[in-house]
Amino acid sequence: MTRPISEAKVLKMLDIPDFRHMTKEKAVQLVSMLDRVDPEVAKAVLEQYPKFAEVVLSTARDWKENVGKALEENGKVTKETIAAVSAAMVGLNGFIGREDITPGERSEMADRMIELAKLLNEIDKRNKDFILKVLGIGGATLLGFAALAAAVLGVNVKIPDSKALKGAADAARDLI
Template sequence: MARTIGEAKALKMLDIPDFRHLTKEKAVQLVSMLDRVDPEVAKAVLEQYPKFAEVVLSTAKDWKENVGKALEENGKVTKETITAVSAAMASLSDLVGREDTTPEERSEMADRMIDLAKLLNEIDKRNKDFILKVLGIGSVTLLGLVAVAATALGVNVKALESAADGAEDVI
């Protein structure tokens, strides 16, 4: 695709007077336009690179905090669920051990305990899948930030794009 967006047009599209006024939201807009901008636009961003780097780093920090909160919340919910299932299994175990429990009741309770053990296994699997997905998204996000910085520096990012595609396949 031919690069058709010059600096003035990019600034107008971003609704900013110059690249020093680049906010997080505007940086995301700029990233979506990078494949169509003229090299001088990348050069103008490079001239303001400290501000651009600050925006990228701030975005990465915010993302890290949000991921940390999501992982923490996931851990709390998982722990509460495991505690509840474990309590149910303990109750069933107590009932199985009672003398007044019939063999049929013991068999039914053993089946329920097996189902609860399967549920615990499923909870563990989902938790691990969630963590892997978050880490995969983090990898793609990091590669994206590196690609943005590299583009601003005038680096050919084709290799970075294929690495990002490969990381998305893992997710």
């Protein structure tokens, strides 16, 4: 087992003289190394840098806002793509209904409509995968903040194993 990182070493790693000089970027760096930091150091952070929790919450709010924008943009692009594919299918359907086309042309148009239907299915699958990926990143971020809070409070936390996480991811995928 490795020795916990001391306060002096944390300050040196963050390149700051004391925790009052903590910036948002330095706070994120500190969160990433919290699992290796001496619990007393975490307490020192709160004593010397009372706005640490505020910076962490601000970072979480910024992340949430960026995720919201990404999901919104993804939704717009997906809707536009589905609308274009649907318009093409309507056009092909109208073409198939005409009496002046040959059975071969009708069959070719039907094949194209099947390809477009497969494309719609692929678009839907990619959209769901994107949402699951964003939710996974969000879950990891929340887990990081929870670990931070637990480390500061001195709570003994049991992190779920990969099998439990996979089961949760599968359950979420089934819901979507």
